[in-house]
Amino acid sequence: MPVLREPLTMLVRRGREPAVVQTVRSTAAAVISYAVALRLSKEPAPLTAPLTALLVVQVTLYSTLTTSVRRVNSVVVGVLIAIGFSVLVGLTWWSLGLIILASLVIGRFAKAGEFVPEVAISAMLVLGVTRVAETAWDRVLETLIGAVVGLLFNVLLVPPVWVQPAGEAIEDLARRMRHLLQDIGEEITGHTPVEEAAARLHAARRLDHDIVEVDASLRQAEDSLRLNPRVREGLLYRVVLRTGLDALEITAVVLRVTCRTLTDLAVHRVQEPLFPGNTAAALEEVFGHMALAVENFAIVITTHVTTSAEHAEEHLTRELDAARRTRDRAADLLLHQVQQHPRQWQLHGALLAEIDRILDELDVEKRTERLTEELDRRSREQRERYPRLHRVLQRLRKSRYGRRSTLG
Numbered sequence: 001m002p003v004l005r006e007p008l009t010m011l012v013r014r015g016r017e018p019a020v021v022q023t024v025r026s027t028a029a030a031v032i033s034y035a036v037a038l039r040l041s042k043e044p045a046p047l048t049a050p051l052t053a054l055l056v057v058q059v060t061l062y063s064t065l066t067t068s069v070r071r072v073n074s075v076v077v078g079v080l081i082a083i084g085f086s087v088l089v090g091l092t093w094w095s096l097g098l099i100i101l102a103s104l105v106i107g108r109f110a111k112a113g114e115f116v117p118e119v120a121i122s123a124m125l126v127l128g129v130t131r132v133a134e135t136a137w138d139r140v141l142e143t144l145i146g147a148v149v150g151l152l153f154n155v156l157l158v159p160p161v162w163v164q165p166a167g168e169a170i171e172d173l174a175r176r177m178r179h180l181l182q183d184i185g186e187e188i189t190g191h192t193p194v195e196e197a198a199a200r201l202h203a204a205r206r207l208d209h210d211i212v213e214v215d216a217s218l219r220q221a222e223d224s225l226r227l228n229p230r231v232r233e234g235l236l237y238r239v240v241l242r243t244g245l246d247a248l249e250i251t252a253v254v255l256r257v258t259c260r261t262l263t264d265l266a267v268h269r270v271q272e273p274l275f276p277g278n279t280a281a282a283l284e285e286v287f288g289h290m291a292l293a294v295e296n297f298a299i300v301i302t303t304h305v306t307t308s309a310e311h312a313e314e315h316l317t318r319e320l321d322a323a324r325r326t327r328d329r330a331a332d333l334l335l336h337q338v339q340q341h342p343r344q345w346q347l348h349g350a351l352l353a354e355i356d357r358i359l360d361e362l363d364v365e366k367r368t369e370r371l372t373e374e375l376d377r378r379s380r381e382q383r384e385r386y387p388r389l390h391r392v393l394q395r396l397r398k399s400r401y402g403r404r405s406t407l408g
Contacts, residue, residue, distance in 0.1 A: 025153065029053040033149035037142050048075075048139055052146025057153055074115035075143040078103055078122025085123070099123050163241070166221035167302035169214045170245060173207070174298030177252060178291040180204060184262065185287030189280045191273050197259070197266035204256040211249050218245055239374045244301030247361045247370075251294065254361070258354045265347050279337060282330035283351075289323035290358055297362045317364055327355055 030050035037049035052075075081103050089095045100120045107119035122139060180203055187200060218241055265274050275283060296319060299312035331352055338345045360366060 025157065026054055026057045029057045029150050029153040032153070033146045036149060037145045040145065041138050041142050043138050043142070046138070046142045046145075048142035049146040049149070052143045053150040053153075054146075056147050056150030070111070070113045070115050073110060074107060074112035074118040075122045076140055077106060077110045077112065078119040079137075079140050081106060081119070082123040096124065163221045166214075166217045166241060169217040170241070170248065170302050171295075171298045173210050173214050173248060174294050176210060177207065177248070177255065178295045180207075180255065181287050181291035181294065184258065185284040185291070187262065188274055188283045188287070192262070192266045194263065194266045194270070197263040201256070201259040201263050204252070204259040207252040207256070211245075211252060214245060218242065239371060240301055243367070243370050243374055244297070247367065248294070248298070251358050251361050254354050254357045258351065258358075261347050261350050261354065265344060268344055275334075276337060279330060279333040282326055282333055285326045286323050286330055286355060289319045289326065290355070290362075293319040293323060293359075293362050301367075313364060316362070320359055320362060320364070323355075323359055327352070327359070 030053045033053035034046065034050040037043075037046035041049070081099060085095060085099050085102075100123075103120035103123045104116060107116035110119070112119055180200070183200060183203075187196065221238075221241065262274065273280060293316055296312045296316035300316055303312065334348045334352065338348055
């Protein structure tokens with residue numbers, strides 16, 4: 001039994017992963033739409049229905065709703081173009097080119113979005129058959145079946161929320177930034193060849209690519225929270241993650257500039273350490289505290305009001321306070337050093353300014369202010385965009401408050 005228990009546990013865990021769930025959902029929706037199309041369509045193999053369902057059942061409910069409308073729109077426009085061309089001309093090499101050109105142009109005006117090529121595909125497939133009229137409307141019917149099945153599939157069986165993969169991506173990014181900050185601290189304590197400093201700079205530049213991937217994962221998570229009945233505080237989740245990633249992105253940019261500053265110092269100090277012993281030790285301690293602060297910052301923004309989030313926020317505050325105290329001590333040592341040997345003093349000032357900027361981006365109070373401002377801005381935009389809906393919600397809140405006061 002213990003031998004079988006571990007594989008079964010892994011199988012159950014894998015079955016709950018969003019990617020596995022999405023694969024099963026897409027397959028089931030395609031099969032169901034094909035079975036329905038077999039009964040309603042005259043085509044012997046109505047593959048347009050499962051193809052549509054496969055494309056409509058997107059990762060999130062929000063993207064499913066928007067995709068369904070655009071895909072049905074693109075197919076209907078393509079079918080109408082094919083019917084018009086079948087009346088005027090047959091299928092020749094020049095008519096094929098003309099219909100593709102017309103479909104792509106009309107698809108732009110019809111707001112088909114990413115399904116503009118589908119307009120041309122539908123037109124070509126319908127124009128290439130002998131019974132244009134019958135095949136055309138069968139294709140529209142199959143598309144509608146696939147779209148409706150896919151839409152109902154996601155409405156009745158709500159898609160998974162992709163917040164956890166986005167949170168893991170953010171934490172993984174923070175871990176890479178922590179390692180880089182620790183490496184910088186170790187680099188400062190001794191003699192640093194220019195090649196090693198340049199390697200740190202390249203590692204900092206690679207963070208830009210990592211941030212792009214994390215941003216894509218976060219966009220998917222944001223879409224999964226929209227219109228999802230299983231999520232009560234979708235806006236709060238989206239704002240917390242987005243503002244947190246923005247802070248990490250700015251931190252990564254400043255970190256790259258810091259590596260550039262240290263590389264410039266290494267160029268000028270080939271035969272000596274970057275900093276004297278006491279100054280180097282203080283700066284190493286600053287970067288060590290900042291490394292732990294970045295990691296705890298990621299835990300705070302990805303963990304929703306739990307004990308671990310509270311502990312991470314306490315650790316973050318403690319590491320930031322320690323980093324600021326050590327930073328002030330390092331600043332005094334750097335000032336004393338510059339007064340004795342005023343070489344590359346501007347790089348010393350730049351390094352302190354970069355440290356201050358990173359500490360400011362990770363500050364707990366500043367994060368709370370940014371969250372409040374962003375929530376107010378998005379709520380204001382929503383009120384301005386949907387004023388009637390806002391008035392209805394206000395009336396519902398007033399009526400609920402009145403009932404509570406009466407019961408009280």
